[in-house]
Amino acid sequence: MLRMSLALFLVTGAGVASAAPLTADNAARLLVPHRAVYDLKLKNASDRSGIEGMFGRMVYEFTGSACTGFTTNFRLVTKINTGEDTRVSDQQTKTFEDLAAGKFHFETKSFTDEQLDKTVTGDASEGKDGVKVELGSAGGREVELPTSAFPTTHMLDIIEQAKQNKRIFETRVFDGSENGDQSLLTSTIIGKSETPEKGDADAAAAGDFAKAPYWPVTIAYFNDGATGDPTPVYNMSFKLYENGITRDLTMDYGDFSLTGSLVKLELLKKQQDPCPVVPQ
Known part of the structure; x- marks a missing residue:
């Protein structure tokens, strides 16, 4: 599930789970390169959202390995109808996460009607006292944040x-979204394992993994400094397979929500330098 400003989506594909204990390293070694495509449509919208219609497509590409690090290329394009006009939003994000070194690089470009709105780039690293972020898009400004998990690490957790x-x-999670200068508190609820129902078209799109059991997962994201009974700034629900594949998304932004259906899953060729096997 990777939260990319407008949407959180951190999807990881994997092979069949092994009998070895599921340590973070073992789980990371199961992740396989893949490309997933999702069709998005408006689920509901409040009057104050100003949205009368919305649809789009999300493409997520995941490559790398546990020993070399993981690269993601993410693109989210949506067309929004306000009743008075329409606009096209296009977000393009690339990240690299080195799990062993505790380092994370992020680059995001946001466009509206093909015009560049914002570019955010930076590098984050784990330290004894938290996460240090150096924002290349802000003249090298440095930000010190509390200890936070990066996206792939969060999914493995x-x-x-x-x-x-x-x-x-x-x-707490840091994914470089928005302006790349803050992390968010998260609360995750994991349901009991379920099996896809017969005729589930979204499950069928998962190909070889269509009949595999999954967990229903919901993640709520909160800003720092919230008092009383805080309201999430964002919620995402999805079905998480034991092999890491995520589908059947619901992205709730408060004033409006979107659903995302998996329409294509392509497993990509593994890199030629696999990680050495660690004795169990």
């Missing part, structure tokens, strides 16, 4: 919690 039958998981 969720998978591990699900495997251990733990239903609630809270942590």
Whole structure:
């Protein structure tokens, strides 16, 4: 599930789970390169959202390995109808996460009607006292943040919690979204394992993994400094397979929400330098 400003989507494909204990390293070694395509449509919108119609497409490409790091290329294009006019939003994001070194690089370009609105680039690294972010798009400005998980690490943590039958998981996440200068608190609810129902078209799009069991997962994101009973700035629900594939998305922004259906899943060729096997 990778939260990319307008949408969180951190999807990882993997092979069949092994009998080895699901440590973070073991889980990361299961991840395989892939490209997933999702069709988006408006689920609901409040009057104050100013949205009468919305649809789009999201493409997520994931490559790399546990020993060399993981690269994601993400693109989200939506067409929004306000009743008075329409506009096309196009967000393009590339990230690289080195799990072993605790480093994360991010680049995002946002366009409206083919005109560049904003560019955000930066590098983040884990330290003893938290996460240090250097924003290349802001003249090298540095930001110190509390200890936070990067996106792929966060997904691996969720998978591990699900495997251990733990239903609630809270942590702080940094993914470089928005202006790249803040992390968010997250609360994750993991449901019991389920099996796809017969005739589930979204499951069929998962190809070889169509009949695999999954966990229903919901993640709520909160800003720092919220008092009382805080309201999430964003919620995302999805079906998470044991192999890491994510489908059947619902992205709730408060004033409006979108659904995302998996329409194509392509497994990409693995790189030629696989990680050395670690004895169990």
